[in-house]
Amino acid sequence: MNTRNGFLGLELRHLAALEAVGRRHSFGRAARELGYTQSAVSQQISHMERIVGQRLVDRPGGPKPVELTEAGRLLLRHADAIVAQLDAAQADMAALAEGAAGPLRVGILQSVGARILPALLLRFREEWPRVEVQVHEEADVAELLRLVERGDLDLTFAELPLPEGPFESREILRDPYILLVSAASRCERSRDSRSSAGGRRASPTASSGATSPTSTSSSAPTTTER
DNA sequence: CTGGTTGTCAAAGAAGCCTC
DNA sequence: GAGGCTTCTTTGACAACCAG
Structure with missing residues (x-):
């Protein structure tokens, strides 16, 4: 034997x-x-x-x-x-069985991966140590949403407003962006009128740290689940 | 030595599960 | 449902050791 x-x-x-x-x-x-x-x-x-x-x-x-x-x-x-x-x-x-373990497929944009995800992952792993986070990066939000819709991702970071679709979203962050222009630009000359309307003064030397390729308006990153 | 305790071994049977 | 298999229980005989 x-x-x-x-x-x-x-x-x-x-x-x-x-x-x-x-x-x-x-x-x-x-x-x-x-x-x-x-x-x-x-x-x-x-x-x-x-x-x-x-x-x-x-x-x-x-x-x-x-x-x-x-x-x-x-x-x-x-x-x-x-x-x-x-x-x-x-x-x-x-x-x-109760969803506290197994893989979690997360879609991100490059900006999210660089600035938001590291801190979030640290907190997440403390709370859900048995969940394996699989990060999938795309350059296009529309592609991330398509992957969520197809079931290839469990959730993704996106920006509001969301397009029509079978999504459930939760706002997790408001990230204000500002516009940087030359002091001689037409935008600077018209600042008085915008300031009186509640706008923020643009500065050629300092920013709020915004990294989004979007140059205007405030954005509100959100997690989106199918 | 004797009685009590602890463990071995074997046989018979019950119970549950699986296959046909 | 019958039969086979496995696991466990029960029972009884026996051995080894300790304490009184």
Whole structure:
């Protein structure tokens, strides 16, 4: 018999029995803890020992406590890793079922990727550590919206107003843009009238940090979901 | 030595699951 | 539904050890 195939006969209940026996130092107490009879646990351990081909539990006989052999302790260390991995898998499955895990495909423009996304991702990963964010960059908002509509993206950053479509949007940021012109330009000469209407003074040396290729008007980046 | 405790081993049977 | 398989329980006989 192939040893590796033989190990396929090992089951989680066997590892649980080994762990309980190792911790309680008694077949009977391990059995009570696991909800089995002492005989059942004894048979499980014996079955394991036949599978691995080594003595896993030292039975001194009588009321002396039973102890795991070196082979038993070695196998238990692997069992701990297996059980921990299983716990992680169970948590992942539960998280996936409630939408807290799995991939999240996000569409962005270059400006969003450079200025907004890094900070957002940091916060997002703290809150949703099991969600893998997959970023997809496009130069065109219309293309991003098309990908969301087709289901190729889960959400995208866009600018308001949105075109007609099966989208749900949430405004997350207002990012004012300003116009920079020469002091001698016609725009500067007409500033008085715009200032009185609530406009902002343009400066040739300073800006509010706007990076959008759009040169005029204020924009309101938004996340859009299909 | 005796009784109590703990564990092994074997056999019979119950229960659940799967396949046909 | 019947049959096969697996797992577990129950029961009984037995062994090893400890305490009184």
